[in-house]
Amino acid sequence: MKESFSDTLRAVLYSLLLHGFLVLLIALGLWWTTESRVVVMPGPIIEASLVGPTAAPKPTSRKARAKPVPPKPAATPPPQEAQPKPDTAPPPEPPKQDLIEQQRVAAIAEQKAEDAKKEQEEKRQREQILLEQEKQEAERQKQLEEVRKQLADAEKKKNLEKERLKQLQDKRLADQAEADRKRMEQLMEQESKEAQTGAGGQDNDLTARYAAAxxxxxxxxxxxxxxxxxxxxxxxxxxxxxxxxxxxANVSSPCNADGASRLSIEQAVMRAAPLPYQGFEKVFNREINLNFKYDGQE
Known part of the structure; x- marks a missing residue:
């Protein structure tokens, strides 16, 4: 794990504070041990006097050294209880390995704190993204509903238009059928009048029977x-x-039948050939217009 500049600076400050504390402890210990104390010996005061010549002795030789006169032993004071010496040893310096371990533990704790903070920030960002996605999805659903509604309205309008066109077409067909029916009635009425008044000098009764045949x-x-x-x-x-x-044989207007019905009538004419001829030679024509009708009875 790579340490940052702030981690290194923090470790140096901790080290300086620790060494300063150790130097302060050593100074206090030295001050405590160098304090002067007056030792008072218990017992009476002893006076001593010299015995013998008082003149100074002659010098014997330059090379000879004066032997120091050993002093008389003083009275031995009564034994005193040994007083404990103050502990002047400085506290042991903590091993460098412990300092490194403390720095490592502090760095790990700081890294964990940064990781936790980073994780919280990432969690907040994920929640924000999810919230934006939900908002966009709701907006999209709203737009889809509007499009579906527009399509439904367009389909409804289209169906209404189809129904209106169908009604117009049915009405037009009904009007056409009614017009064909009226023209047919007029044609039949005209033929009936011609049958009553004569048709080109022909026998009206024979003509009617020929058409019926x-x-x-x-x-x-x-x-x-x-x-x-x-x-x-x-x-x-x-x-x-x-x-x-x-x-x-061809079906022509006016006719209120559809295409299939018209074809069936034309085929019926071809199957009926030869058409009635004998007995109707007088009213025979190469081309005739027959008013074909069907009223529900064979």
Whole structure:
């Protein structure tokens, strides 16, 4: 683990404080041991006097040294109890290994504190990120709801428009059918008037029977679709040759039948060939317009 400059400076300050404390302890110990004390010997005061010549002795030789006169032994004082000497030894210096261990423990504690602080900061940042994500998710859900609502409104409007168009189309078809029906009625009324007043010098009764015979022949050969309701009215244009053989048959307007129904009528004409001819030679025409109708009865 790499120590920072602040850690090194802190360790040096701790070391200086410890050495200063040790020097202070040593100074106090020396001051305590050098304090002067007056030793008082118990007992009476002894007076002594010299015995013998008082003159100074002659010098014997320069080389001879004067022997010191040993003093008389003084009275031996009574023994005193030994007083304990003050402990002047300085306290042992703590080993450097303990100082290093303390520094290491302090560095570990400081690193743990920094790690805990860093972890708390990271936790706070994670919580902030989660809060922002939840806020963004809520905003996104709100936008999705608005889009779904707009799509639902558009779909509803589209369905309403389709329904309106369908109603208009149904109404248009109904109007067209009603117009075809009216034209058919007018055509039939006109043919009825012509039958009553004569048609080009022909026998009106024979013409009517000829049309009824062709109608019956076509109806007998008609494979009527089940979807055709009663009230069908169509103009059938037939091209034939003498003898009743059919060259072509086409359904033309006015006609209130659909395409499949019109095709079935044309096929019925071709299957009915040859059409009725004998007995109707007088009113025979190569091209005839037959008013084909179906009222629900075969």
């Amino acid at each position: 062709i109608q019956a022949a076509v109806t007998q050969n008609w494979n009527r679709p089940e979807s055709i309701p009663p009230g069908l009215r169509c103009t059938l244009h037939i091209v034939q040759i003498p003898g009743g053989d059919v060259i072509s």
